Amino acid sequence: MTGPLQGKVALVAGATRGAGRGIALELGAAGATVYVTGRSTRARRSEYDRPETIEDTADLVTAAGGKGIGVPVDHLDRSAVRDLVTRIADEQGRLDVLVNDIWGGEKLFEWNTPVWEHDLDNGLRLLRLAVETHAVTSHCALPLLLSRPGGLVVEVTDGTADYNRDTYRVNFFYDLAKASVLRMAFALGHELGPRGATAVALTPGWMRSEIMLEAYGVREDDWRRALEREPHFAISETPRYTGRAVAALAADPGVARFNGRSLSSGGLAREYGFTDLDGSRPDAWRYLVEVQDAGKPADTTGYR
Known part of the structure; x- marks a missing residue:
């Protein structure tokens, strides 16, 4: 059997x-x-000092049915990004999907701390990792993506354009970083659309990443134990849910209808009919507005 993205x-x-x-x-x-x-990488950890590596991800991609190729890259290093794109061009002759998911800010931002009290070096480093890396990667990779019609760029952020417009997110630096990525997708939509490609912003909901699970002291197989500490965590989703959203977009011949728009994993699940790994369909951003931010008791009925 071949998947819908075979050859991409x-x-x-x-x-x-x-x-x-x-x-x-x-x-x-x-x-x-x-x-x-x-x-x-397996040979060297980043400043995160965590066990996950790009080699592990590449192996998981291959095990899932594709071909995973891990390449160590610091996306602030322009020459390294150029070398990466040259390698893709030499080995594949094409690039159909670019996902800008670089973040790196978990250890750099301070919750609810005003800009004048926040560590300035950490704040500026966060902006470089979360914003400059996306710009560098797009600058280097888009000529290859545009060499064939139908390319897709996905800018991954936190929060929809509607939600972030009206909601202060964590602190000055975090708020600016996430809003900037949303605006990047909007701007890229204007530049790519007339050239036959599509750009979108995409936000996961409350995602059960490795770091999030660790913060709550749970594993993916027993994540509901975290509800004792935070009942609203019941709306959470796996990283694969966002992955299914991107795969659905990439396989959609009509994806251009979303050009320049802000999308969410939950919204795209309704659009395309996919589910999370447990068969549910969480819609976190609707839940946040209508339940959590509204001060209502945790209840995911009708939201997953």
Whole structure:
């Protein structure tokens, strides 16, 4: 059997863990060749000092049915990104999907801390990792993506355009980073649309990443134990849910209708009919507005 993305080539920038890994796996499950990049390798950990590696992600992509290719890349290093794109062009001759999922900010932001009290070096480093890396990668990779019609760019962020417009997110630096990525997709839509490609912003919901599970002291197989501490965590989703959203977009011949728009995993699940790994269909951003932010008791009835 061949998947809907057989013969397609994707680059998932920032695929060591979390949403990037989930996206890479689902693109692989759909049959794509997926280049996965990051700074954490089996030989050397990044400043995160975590066990997940790009080699692990590449192996998981291959096991899922695609072809995973891990490449160590710091996306602030322009020459390294150029070399990556040259390699993809030499080895594949095409790039069909670019996913900008680089983040790197978990250890750099301070919750509810005003800009004048926040560590300035950490805040500026966060912006470089979360925003500049996306710009560098797009600058280097888009000529290859545009060499064939129908390319797709996915800018992964936190929060929909509607939600982030009206909601202060964590602090000055975090808010600016996530809003900037949303705007990137909007701007890229204007630049790519007339040239035969599509750009979208995509947000997961409350995602059960490796770091999130660890923060709650749970595993994926017993994540509901975290509800004792945070009942609203019941709306959470796996990284593969976001991956299925990207795979659905990449396989959709009519994806251009979303050009420049802000999308969510839950919204696309309704659009395309896919589910999370447990068969549910969480719609976190509707839940956040209508239940959590409204101060109502946790109840996911009608939201997953």
